[in-house]
Amino acid sequence: MIRRPRIPVPEDFTAPSHSPLVAARLGLWLGVAFGLCFGTGLLSHFIQHPPGWFTWPTRPVNLYRITQGVHVLSGVAAIPLLLAKLWSVYPRLFVRPPLRQPIRLSAHALERLSVLVLVCAAFFELVTGLFNVAQSYPWGFFFPTAHYAVAWLVAGAILLHVAVKLPIARAALSTPLRGSRAVAAAAPGRDDSSERRAFLRTSVGVAGIAVLATAGVTVPWLRRASPLAWRSAAGPQGIPINRTAAAARIVVPPDWRLEIVWPGGRETLSLAELAALPQHTAELPIACVEGWSASAHWTGVPVVQLLRWAGAPTGRPVRFTSLETDGLYAASTLPAAHASDPLTLLALRINGEQLSPDHGYPCRLVAPSRPGVLQTKWVARLEVLR
Amino acid sequence: MRAVRLLLLVLGASAVGYGGWLLLPQLGTALPWLIGGPVLHDVLVAPLVGVVGLMLSRLVTNRLRLAWVTAGLLASATLLLIAVPLLWRPPSAPPNPGLPDRNYPLGLAVGLAVVWAAIVIVLVVVAMVDRRVTNRRTDRP
Numbered sequence: 001m002i003r004r005p006r007i008p009v010p011e012d013f014t015a016p017s018h019s020p021l022v023a024a025r026l027g028l029w030l031g032v033a034f035g036l037c038f039g040t041g042l043l044s045h046f047i048q049h050p051p052g053w054f055t056w057p058t059r060p061v062n063l064y065r066i067t068q069g070v071h072v073l074s075g076v077a078a079i080p081l082l083l084a085k086l087w088s089v090y091p092r093l094f095v096r097p098p099l100r101q102p103i104r105l106s107a108h109a110l111e112r113l114s115v116l117v118l119v120c121a122a123f124f125e126l127v128t129g130l131f132n133v134a135q136s137y138p139w140g141f142f143f144p145t146a147h148y149a150v151a152w153l154v155a156g157a158i159l160l161h162v163a164v165k166l167p168i169a170r171a172a173l174s175t176p177l178r179g180s181r182a183v184a185a186a187a188p189g190r191d192d193s194s195e196r197r198a199f200l201r202t203s204v205g206v207a208g209i210a211v212l213a214t215a216g217v218t219v220p221w222l223r224r225a226s227p228l229a230w231r232s233a234a235g236p237q238g239i240p241i242n243r244t245a246a247a248a249r250i251v252v253p254p255d256w257r258l259e260i261v262w263p264g265g266r267e268t269l270s271l272a273e274l275a276a277l278p279q280h281t282a283e284l285p286i287a288c289v290e291g292w293s294a295s296a297h298w299t300g301v302p303v304v305q306l307l308r309w310a311g312a313p314t315g316r317p318v319r320f321t322s323l324e325t326d327g328l329y330a331a332s333t334l335p336a337a338h339a340s341d342p343l344t345l346l347a348l349r350i351n352g353e354q355l356s357p358d359h360g361y362p363c364r365l366v367a368p369s370r371p372g373v374l375q376t377k378w379v380a381r382l383e384v385l386r
Numbered sequence: 387m388r389a390v391r392l393l394l395l396v397l398g399a400s401a402v403g404y405g406g407w408l409l410l411p412q413l414g415t416a417l418p419w420l421i422g423g424p425v426l427h428d429v430l431v432a433p434l435v436g437v438v439g440l441m442l443s444r445l446v447t448n449r450l451r452l453a454w455v456t457a458g459l460l461a462s463a464t465l466l467l468i469a470v471p472l473l474w475r476p477p478s479a480p481p482n483p484g485l486p487d488r489n490y491p492l493g494l495a496v497g498l499a500v501v502w503a504a505i506v507i508v509l510v511v512v513a514m515v516d517r518r519v520t521n522r523r524t525d526r527p
């Protein structure tokens with residue numbers, strides 16, 4: 001028998017995993033994974049670009065480390081879940097449009113369009129996020145703004161998708177996967193329900209393996225267990241370095257002095273004078289937007305005490321400017337809450353040693369519960385804002 | 387349920403609109419990376435997975451064994467995907483001497499080895515349990 005090749009129709013796909021029972025459950029888990037990504041991503045966005053109404057607590061000191069770890073790891077978990085979901089609904093790609101009914105046709109076209117946006121955007125977020133954790137940018141767009149914009153596309157498209165699929169999803173989710181004995185007896189030799197359960201179990205298991213394989217970037221006790229963690233926790237002086245002094249073209253002038261300015265006043269200190277002030281040591285993490293994090297013992301002058309010593313007002317936001325002359329992260333604004341926290345240090349030492357040039361010599365900002373990119377290195381100037 | 391669906395529809399459409407508006411300035415450069423995923427998946431990956439699945443089901447006839455081998459293959463594929471940006475740094479990636487600080491090929495090899503060691507152990511145990519069950523059945527007078 002010779003069959004002419006033709007484009008398949010949904011009925012050609014007979015595997016039990018192609019079923020709304022499976023698609024709805026995978027959809028639910030994908031919804032959770034993408035929901036966690038979206039929520040924690042929004043937080044990270046607002047911390048870096050705070051709108052007026054937004055405040056972010058300084059405690060626990062590991063808060064940003066946790067939210068960003070959740071962001072990156074739920075994204076990793078979503079990779080196998082997305083592929084499993086698309087496998088489950090692949091036959092739906094071949095649904096023929098109702099060509100003769102204009103109203104149904106336009107509804108069909110709109111639904112297809114929303115699904116296209118959903119799948120494009122979901123892939124985009126996972127792929128660009130994954131390249132970003134390796135700090136690799138093989139594209140022409142600016143990653144942070146594109147990843148943020150497409151996050152809204154995914155979130156909106158998921159809501160649209162749920163709106164469309166709600167009746168099927170509810171029916172599917174309220175149907176137990178374990179088929180009744182009667183059904184099993186009616187079709188002997190083939191156990192759809194156990195194959196569906198195996199498919200779902202495998203999907204979740206693989207998602208778990210993916211998380212375990214990468215979680216060591218941020219979970220201390222998994223450091224050694226995660227073979228694909230993209231960063232180690234080790235580095236010069238005990239902490240990895242993202243941006244070296246050479247890459248930032250830092251030259252510390254021999255007559256370097258820290259400048260503190262506030263409305264109506266100005267003060268400067270040499271490094272020796274800074275080191276002569278009362279020093280405090282705190283264990284604080286460097287928690288990067290790329291999800292890796294590591295803790296160190298930092299020693300330096302609490303920013304709030306430095307401001308008091310200079311006679312500058314406290315309880316206000318403070319702008320930190322680096323010796324770095326260009327680059328996105330040459331300056332950062334420390335919110336009032338963080339500027340007043342006694343744990344926020346202008347650090348001179350890390351793990352008992354003087355900061356190396358790559359760690360920010362002569363001094364750097366280290367504040368609790370903040371993204372690493374905002375922990376300005378090679379600080380030259382503090383400006384108390386109004 | 388109608389009200390809920392309508393609410394989801396309105397919220398979803400607004401969020402998509404907002405995202406699209408935010409993306410507009412970069413749409414040109416982002417478009418290939420948006421379209422690339424589904425095209426690659428639908429035209430290449432999904433058919434390939436289907437063919438491999440069919441061949442595998444001919445090769446491995448025991449259902450339980452098939453399920454575990456499939457799980458091993460899917461886990462391996464996922465680990466490979468996650469490793470791509472670590473193993474392949476296109477030239478446009480900025481040189482960053484501080485960054486690639488682990489041995490990624492070794493990490494991937496270890497990950498795959500652990501997955502397959504676990505699968506082999508499971509398969510051996512399954513085979514042993516099978517044999518014991520059949521022995522007991524045939525031992526019966």
Ligand code: HEM
Nearest residue numbers: 019020023024027028030031089092115119122165168169
């Ligand atoms: C990132 C998240 C998601 C993606 C990428 C995704 C993708 C898809 C795709 C491509 C389809 C086939 C569309 C069609 O019927 O033409 C589909 C169907 C479906 N999805 Fe989702 N989905 C996601 C989340 C969800 C969520 C949160 C739910 C709700 C529980 C869900 C429930 C369903 C259901 C019930 C179907 C219909 C399956 C069928 O008719 O066989 N999905 N999904």
